[in-house]
Amino acid sequence: MNPTDLTLAELSARLESRDLSSTEVTRACLDRIRATDSALGAFLFVDEEGAMAQARAADERRAAGRSLGPLDGVPLALKDLFCTEGIPTTCGSRILEGFVPPYDSTHVRRLKEAGAVLLGKLNMDEFAMGSSNETSAFGPCRNPWDTARTPGGSSGGSAAAVAARQCFAALGTDTGGSIRQPASFSGVSGIKPTYGRCSRFGVVAFASSLDQVGPLGRTAEDCALVLQAIAGKDPMDSTSLDAEVPDWAAGTRGADVKGMRLGVPKEYFVEGLDPEVERAVREALRLLEEMGATLVPVSLPHTEYGIATYYVVAPAECSSNLARFDGVRYGMSSREEGALREMYFRTRAEGFGPEVKRRIMVGTYALSSGYYDAFYLRAQKVRTLIKRDFDEAFRQVDAIVTPTTPGVAFELGERSEDPLRMYLADTYTLACNLAGLPGMSVPCGFSTGGLPIGLQILGKPLDEATLFRVGGAYQAATDWHTRAPRIG
Amino acid sequence: MKLSKEQVEEVAILARLSLSEDEVERYRVQLSAILGYIEKLQALDVTGVPPTVHAVDVDSTPLRPDVVQASLAPERALASAPARDGDLFLVPRIIE
Numbered sequence: 140m141n142p143t144d145l146t147l148a149e150l151s152a153r154l155e156s157r158d159l160s161s162t163e164v165t166r167a168c169l170d171r172i173r174a175t176d177s178a179l180g181a182f183l184f185v186d187e188e189g190a191m192a193q194a195r196a197a198d199e200r201r202a203a204g205r206s207l208g209p210l211d212g213v214p215l216a217l218k219d220l221f222c223t224e225g226i227p228t229t230c231g232s233r234i235l236e237g238f239v240p241p242y243d244s245t246h247v248r249r250l251k252e253a254g255a256v257l258l259g260k261l262n263m264d265e266f267a268m269g270s271s272n273e274t275s276a277f278g279p280c281r282n283p284w285d286t287a288r289t290p291g292g293s294s295g296g297s298a299a300a301v302a303a304r305q306c307f308a309a310l311g312t313d314t315g316g317s318i319r320q321p322a323s324f325s326g327v328s329g330i331k332p333t334y335g336r337c338s339r340f341g342v343v344a345f346a347s348s349l350d351q352v353g354p355l356g357r358t359a360e361d362c363a364l365v366l367q368a369i370a371g372k373d374p375m376d377s378t379s380l381d382a383e384v385p386d387w388a389a390g391t392r393g394a395d396v397k398g399m400r401l402g403v404p405k406e407y408f409v410e411g412l413d414p415e416v417e418r419a420v421r422e423a424l425r426l427l428e429e430m431g432a433t434l435v436p437v438s439l440p441h442t443e444y445g446i447a448t449y450y451v452v453a454p455a456e457c458s459s460n461l462a463r464f465d466g467v468r469y470g471m472s473s474r475e476e477g478a479l480r481e482m483y484f485r486t487r488a489e490g491f492g493p494e495v496k497r498r499i500m501v502g503t504y505a506l507s508s509g510y511y512d513a514f515y516l517r518a519q520k521v522r523t524l525i526k527r528d529f530d531e532a533f534r535q536v537d538a539i540v541t542p543t544t545p546g547v548a549f550e551l552g553e554r555s556e557d558p559l560r561m562y563l564a565d566t567y568t569l570a571c572n573l574a575g576l577p578g579m580s581v582p583c584g585f586s587t588g589g590l591p592i593g594l595q596i597l598g599k600p601l602d603e604a605t606l607f608r609v610g611g612a613y614q615a616a617t618d619w620h621t622r623a624p625r626i627g
Numbered sequence: 628m629k630l631s632k633e634q635v636e637e638v639a640i641l642a643r644l645s646l647s648e649d650e651v652e653r654y655r656v657q658l659s660a661i662l663g664y665i666e667k668l669q670a671l672d673v674t675g676v677p678p679t680v681h682a683v684d685v686d687s688t689p690l691r692p693d694v695v696q697a698s699l700a701p702e703r704a705l706a707s708a709p710a711r712d713g714d715l716f717l718v719p720r721i722i723e
Contacts, residue, residue: 241703334682348681374691378683447665458642465643467716472709479721484645496644500635500654501661503642517668519678524671526679559660575682600683 142167144623147307147361148388151209154201161201161212165194165256168214172258172305175626180280181290181300183219184227185259190214193256200254209364209388211254216306218297219260220267221247222341230343231265231275231293234490235470244341245376246310246352246369253368258306261296265492266461267317267345269293270564273555274494281551282325283624284590288548291321291564297355298325303626308356308365312342314349315449316543316568319580322355323543323593326582328610328620329355330362333600334575335380337366338373346456349449349572358620359581359610363387366603382601390604391611397431399609402536406442407567413546419584419592420542423613427540430616432609437532437539441524442570446562448525449569451505451518457495458502464490497558526574533599538609541567543580543593571597579606582619591619628663630655 142150142164153159169187176182197212217223220230222240224247229235243251250257262280264272272280272295280295282288283303290299294311298321301309311318313331322329330353337352344350354365367388372381403424408417428434466472466486473485491499505514532539545566554561571578576597583594594613598606614620635655639646646654701714710717 238707241699241706377690378681380683441671444668444671447668450661451665451668462643466709467718468704469707469709474709474719477719479719482719483643487643488645491644496642496646496650497654497657497661499642499644500638500658504634504638504658504662505665507638507641513669514665516678517673518665519680520673520676521668521671522679523676524673526682558657559664573679573682 143171143304146357147213147364148358150213150307151364154212155206157201161194161197161256162191165190165214168258168306175303175305178281178286178626179283179299179303180278181262181296181303181305182216183229183260183262183277183296186226186257190256190258197254197256207252207254210250210368212256214256214258214306215250215365216258216261216297216300216309217247218263218294218309218311220263220312220343221310223247223257223260226260228260228343229277231263231277232490232492232495233276233471234464234486238470242341245338245373247341249369261300261309263296264293265495266343266457267293267312267314268457268494268498270316270320270561271549271551271554272296273551274492276492279551282548283626284326285548288550288590289324291324291548293317294321294355298322298327298329301325301327301355301357302624304623308354308361310352310365310369311355312350312352313572314345315453315572316565318353318355319543319568319578319593319595320564322580324548324591326591326622326624327355327357328359328362328579328581329353330366330579330603330606331571331577332366332370332603333380333577335378336370336382336577336601336603338376338379340373340375344460346453347460348456349453351572358614359579359607360388360391363391363607380601385604387603387607391607394608394611394615395431396427396609396612399432399538400435400536401427401432402435402437402532402539404437404439404442404532404539404541406439407541411545412542415586416542416544416546416592420594423583423594424540426616427609427613430612435536437536439528439532439570441521441528444521445525445570445573446566448518448521448573449565450501450562451514452522452573454498454502455505455515456502458499458506461495461499494558522573525570529574529576538605539597541595541597543567543595547586547588547590547592567595576600577603577606579610581610581613583617584619628659628666630659630662
C-alpha cells in the first residue's frame with residue numbers, strides 16, 4: 140500500500156508507532172505530486188526543500204520522544220491565499236505575482252507549531268471569486284475524477300490535491316461555498332466552521348463578513364484534526380471568537396446519530412436539483428434515519444433570495460477590500476507612463492482578471508451614491524430574514540441536511556461565459572455564510588458517470604461538534620469517502 | 628435593469644479600472660443581467676427588519692488593549708515594494 144492512500148488519522152498513528160517516517164511519507168507526496176500534477180494543476184508552488192526539512196525535523200522530534208501531536212510530520216498544503224513567510228502568495232492573481240509575504244497567517248503559524256509539513260500552495264479561483272477554479276490567472280485546476288471537468292471552486296486546488304492523494308488534508312476558505320462545493324465535486328470532506336471560529340489574520344480578504352477558513356480532508360475525522368489545530372481566538376482578528384475548541388476528532392470516533400433530529404428543508408429539493416444528486420442524498424437521509432436519527436421537514440422560506448443577497452453583499456465587500464491593490468506597496472505595478480492616477484487604473488486593469496473586475500464593478504455600483512439603500516442596505520436586511528429562517532428551523536432540529544450542490548461537477552468552459560449560471564452552483568451553500576453557521580460536506584455517492592455527490596450538514600452557531608458527529612457516524616456506515624479517483 | 632455605456636464607464640472610474648471598449652460593452656450586458664437578477668430583492672417587504680452587518684455579535688469581539696507592540700520592520704515591509712527610495716515607497720508623480 141502506498142502511504143499516500145492512508146487517511147490523515149491512519150498516517151498519524153503510523154508516525155506515532157514509528158512504522159512510517161515523515162521523511163518517507165513526505166517524499167511519497169512529492170513523488171505523487173510530480174506524477175499527477177501536470178494533469179491536474181492543483182499546485183501553484185511546491186516547496187520541496189522546505190517540506191523535506193520540516194519532515195526531517197518532525198522525525199527527529201518523534202525519535203527523541205518530543206512529538207508535537209497528531210499533525211507532527213503530516214504533509215498538508217495551503218490554498219494560495221494564506222500568507223506564508225518567504226513563500227510566494229498569489230491568490231490566483233497576476234496582481235500578486237512576485238509578492239512574498241513578510242509574515243505567516245495565524246493558521247500557517249499554528250500548523251507549524253503543530254509540526255505539520257507544508258508541501259506548498261494550491262490553485263484557486265482568482266481572489267476566491269469563482270465556483271470552478273477557472274478564474275485562476277495561472278490556469279484552471281482539473282477534477283481528478285474527470286480531467287475535462289472542474290474540481291469546483293474557489294478552493295479547487297485544495298479539493299483536487301486531497302482527492303488525488305497529493306496531501307493528507309488542505310486548508311481552504313469558504314465565502315459562499317468555496318470549501319463545501321469543491322469538496323462535493325471532488326469527492327472529499329470539508330467543513331466551513333462558524334464565522335469567527337478561525338482567525339482571518341494573514342488570509343487575503345474577499346468579503347470580510349462572510350470569509351471563513353476551514354479544512355478539506357479525506358474524512359470528517361481528518362478535517363477535525365486539522366480544524367482543532369487552527370481554530371480559536373486570535374488577538375490579531377477581533378472577529379475571532381473566544382470559544383473553547385473541543386476535541387472534535389474524538390467526537391467523530393464511535394459517533395452515532397441515535398435520537399438526533401435532522402431537518403430536511405423542502406426549499407432545497409426543488410426544480411434544478413439533478414435527479415441523480417437527489418437520489419443519492421435521499422438515500423443518505425434514509426440511512427441516517429435507519430441509524431436512529433429522526434428526519435424532520437423544515438422550511439427556510441427565504442432560500443430563493445440567497446443568491447441575490449449574496450451577490451450584493453460579497454461584491455460590495457470585495458470592491459472595498461480590493462481597493463488596497465494599488466501598485467504601491469507590493470505586487471504588480473504598471474507605471475511605465477503617466478502619473479499616480481494612471482498607475483492605479485493600469486495596474487488594476489492589467490492585474491485583475493474578468494471575474495474579479497466584474498465583481499468589483501457590481502460592488503462599486505451597489506455601494507455608490509443613490510444605490511446604497513436600494514442594494515447594499517436592503518441585502519443586509521434580507522440577510523437578517525435568511526438568518527431568522529435558520530434560527531426558526533434550529534428550534535426544532537439539531538442539524539439540517541441537504542445536497543451540497545444542485546448538480547455534479549460540470550465541464551470546464553461550460554459556464555465560464557455565463558456568470559449568473561455559474562453563481563447557481565452555490566445555491567445550497569451560501570445561505571450558511573450569510574447566517575454565519577457551520578457547514579460540512581461529505582461524499583454520499585456517485586453519478587452514473589462516476590462523478591462524486593456530496594451531502595451537506597448545516598449546524599447551529601459554534602456547534603461543529605454535531606456536524607462531526609453526523610459526518611463521523613455516516614462515514615462509519617458508508618465507504619464513499621474511501622473511493623479514490625484513478626489518476627497517475 | 629439596463630445599464631447605459633456611460634453608467635458602466637462611471638462605475639469603472641469609481642473602481643479605478645481602465646476598461647477597453649469591448650470590456651465596457653461586455654460588462655454593460657453582464658452587469659445588467661446580474662443587477663436585473665438582484666432586483667428580486669425589491670419584492671420583499673423589509674420594513675422594520677434590522678440589517679445584519681456581521682454574522683457574529685460584535686459585542687462578543689472586543690478590541691484588544693491598545694498597547695504598543697512590535698510591528699513589521701521597515702526593511703521587511705518594503706521587501707516587495709515595486710519601487711522604493713530608502714525607507715519610503717516610491718510612487719509616480721502625483722501633481723500633473
